[in-house]
Amino acid sequence: MVSMDSLVRVEGLKKYFPVRRGLIGSLFSRGGIFIRAVDDVSFDIASGETLGLIGESGSGKTTVGRLLVRLLEPTEGRIFFDGEDITLLSGKELRERRRKFQIIFQDPMASLCPHMKIGEAVRHPLVIHGIGTEREQKNKVLKMLERMGLSPPDAFYDKYPHELSGGQRQRVVIARALILRPKFVVADEPLSMLDVSVRAKLLELMIELKRELNLTYLFITHDLSTAKYICDKIAVMYLGKIVEFGRLRDLYLYPAHPYTKALLSAIPVPDVKAKRGEILLSGEIPNPIDLPSGCRFHPRCPSAKEECLVKEPEMREVSSEHWVACHFPLV
Numbered sequence: 001m002v003s004m005d006s007l008v009r010v011e012g013l014k015k016y017f018p019v020r021r022g023l024i025g026s027l028f029s030r031g032g033i034f035i036r037a038v039d040d041v042s043f044d045i046a047s048g049e050t051l052g053l054i055g056e057s058g059s060g061k062t063t064v065g066r067l068l069v070r071l072l073e074p075t076e077g078r079i080f081f082d083g084e085d086i087t088l089l090s091g092k093e094l095r096e097r098r099r100k101f102q103i104i105f106q107d108p109m110a111s112l113c114p115h116m117k118i119g120e121a122v123r124h125p126l127v128i129h130g131i132g133t134e135r136e137q138k139n140k141v142l143k144m145l146e147r148m149g150l151s152p153p154d155a156f157y158d159k160y161p162h163e164l165s166g167g168q169r170q171r172v173v174i175a176r177a178l179i180l181r182p183k184f185v186v187a188d189e190p191l192s193m194l195d196v197s198v199r200a201k202l203l204e205l206m207i208e209l210k211r212e213l214n215l216t217y218l219f220i221t222h223d224l225s226t227a228k229y230i231c232d233k234i235a236v237m238y239l240g241k242i243v244e245f246g247r248l249r250d251l252y253l254y255p256a257h258p259y260t261k262a263l264l265s266a267i268p269v270p271d272v273k274a275k276r277g278e279i280l281l282s283g284e285i286p287n288p289i290d291l292p293s294g295c296r297f298h299p300r301c302p303s304a305k306e307e308c309l310v311k312e313p314e315m316r317e318v319s320s321e322h323w324v325a326c327h328f329p330l331v
């Protein structure tokens with residue numbers, strides 16, 4: 001899963017969040033209790049590629065995204081960007097590298113300061129990094145707003161976030177992320193709070209921008225039907241682990257992990273006759289503090305056998321560039 005010519009490379013990444021215990025908990029348990037949000041994850045993303053990160057709520061997708069852009073400190077593991085180990089960078093060095101990787105969050109309203117005009121918000125990163133004169137910065141911002149379909153840009157420059165629609169606000173957030181011309185963008189459910197009609201247009205815009213600006217994306221989503229349009233490869237996460245990784249086509253046509261198969265079976269298919277049998281995942285995703293033994297998917301897995309309860313499956317390659325962590329892969 002890891003190759004040398006990647007733009008982003010992650011090795012053995014872990015993020016354990018400490019859990020605060022009450023007095024009783026402290027008396028009965030020595031040592032720390034942790035949420036193992038990301039638990040030994042390795043992958044790489046080649047330049048110009050879009051990797052989709054999918055999985056149910058709480059599987060650790062956002063935590064991976066935040067670790068990659070160094071908004072969170074990893075508990076263990078290493079992050080490489082453009083061949084450089086950025087895991088321990090801080091201060092001025094980290095600030096400089098940050099120009100090259102950006103993150104877009106789900107909720108554009110929460111991402112924008114309500115008292116800052118749109119133009120100023122998009123100009124802000126240029127100010128922070130001291131790029132160009134004020135006039136040059138403003139011109140760059142106007143061009144970027146125009147490219148985002150926020151036209152006429154002069155009118156949008158002086159608006160406040162509350163004067164825009166949800167879709168327009170997310171275009172502003174994307175403009176702000178791209179104004180420094182990054183190489184890598186983590187898009188964390190960027191479309192999920194938007195109306196369906198707006199979603200398709202924004203997805204198209206993100207695909208065009210990727211081509212124009214030679215971007216590399218980590219695209220985090222619950223929505224497997226959206227992932228199909230933008231992703232080259234897919235990583236499926238379950239309770240802090242990547243359980244399947246491969247090219248989009250291989251993974252969608254020949255899912256090897258029972259969890260991936262269940263997720264895919266739940267995608268709505270327009271043609272009723274073509275509807276596959278939906279595999280309902282029984283039970284809730286378990287508590288990440290108290291993980292199941294062996295394979296962490298075993299309590300919900302229709303294919304579980306005795307071995308699955310005691311032995312954790314390792315990642316293995318089932319076909320070229322198609323990896324799965326399961327004792328009994330489906331392909």
Ligand SMILES: Nc1ncnc2c1ncn2[C@@H]1O[C@H](COP(=O)(O)OP(=O)(O)OP(=O)(O)O)[C@@H](O)[C@H]1O
Nearest residue numbers: 017035037055056057058059060061062063064288
């Ligand atoms: N700052 C934090 N402190 C403690 N626990 C956290 C923190 N951030 C995330 N977690 C926990 O880590 C686990 C993974 O969370 P994360 O937000 O990465 O999941 P996700 O896959 O992005 O979920 P969703 O699809 O709901 O956005 C969850 O159990 C979550 O409660």
Ligand code: SF4
Nearest residue numbers: 295298301308326327
């Ligand atoms: S290892 Fe066993 S429990 Fe885990 S996914 Fe594979 S078959 Fe299911």
Ligand SMILES: [Mg+2]
Nearest residue numbers: 061062063188
């Ligand atoms: Mg999330």
